[in-house]
Amino acid sequence: MSAVVRIVLVDDQALFRAGIKMVLDSQPDLEVVGEASDGREGIDVVRATRPDLVLMDVRMPVMDGLAATAEILREPDAPRVVVLTTFDLDEAAARAIQGGASGFLLKDSEPEFLLSAVRTVHAGSAVIAASATRELFAHIAEGGATEPVPAAYADLTDREREIFALAASGLSNAEIAEREFLSEATVKTHISRILTKLALRDRVQLVVFAYRHGLV
Known part of the structure; x- marks a missing residue:
């Protein structure tokens, strides 16, 4: 149990x-x-x-x-x-x-x-409520300046940046997998590596990071 x-x-x-x-x-x-x-x-x-x-x-x-x-x-x-x-x-x-x-x-x-x-x-x-979180930060970002992108973002591979952008837009692992012709397990691995490289705890923090640094 x-x-x-x-x-x-x-x-x-x-x-x-x-x-x-x-x-x-x-x-x-x-x-x-x-x-x-x-x-x-x-x-x-x-x-x-x-x-x-x-x-x-x-x-x-x-x-x-x-x-x-x-x-x-x-x-x-x-x-x-x-x-x-x-x-x-x-x-x-x-x-x-x-x-x-x-x-x-x-x-x-x-x-x-x-x-x-x-x-x-x-x-x-x-x-x-990934979409709600995304809408919330989009609403706040409308009138505010973004912060400089941290150097760690440059460590992401091209593929990881693609996955990052899709996750930041609110897509689930299943939706990303379908869109990118990948398995869900592969997407999950990419997300895990992205979170590790950017020192983020979870998907919500990824959305915050994206809006804070003007990456969406």
């Missing part, structure tokens, strides 16, 4: 937390091991429980989700953090992702999507 994914919920609405907890705890492979009503309390709960994943609201009293996420991700063996937001194009959620969060979920997501997203992030893929 696979290990249970241990989750902490951080949100200032008790009723919302109760609903999410009920959905997660209904699954044999998921368990809510702690709850908090603000970012500061969330940090304490994370340190006490050492979860695999944190579902983090953005707007909360005492300490907001942005500051809490940044502090949690500085911890040794930090859990993955998924930001909860009410709006599709939420610049606060974008800043959390730029700070290392593994993606964002809308608070009114269907339960099935929530469960799938939690499992996906825990597995390391972090492909949460």
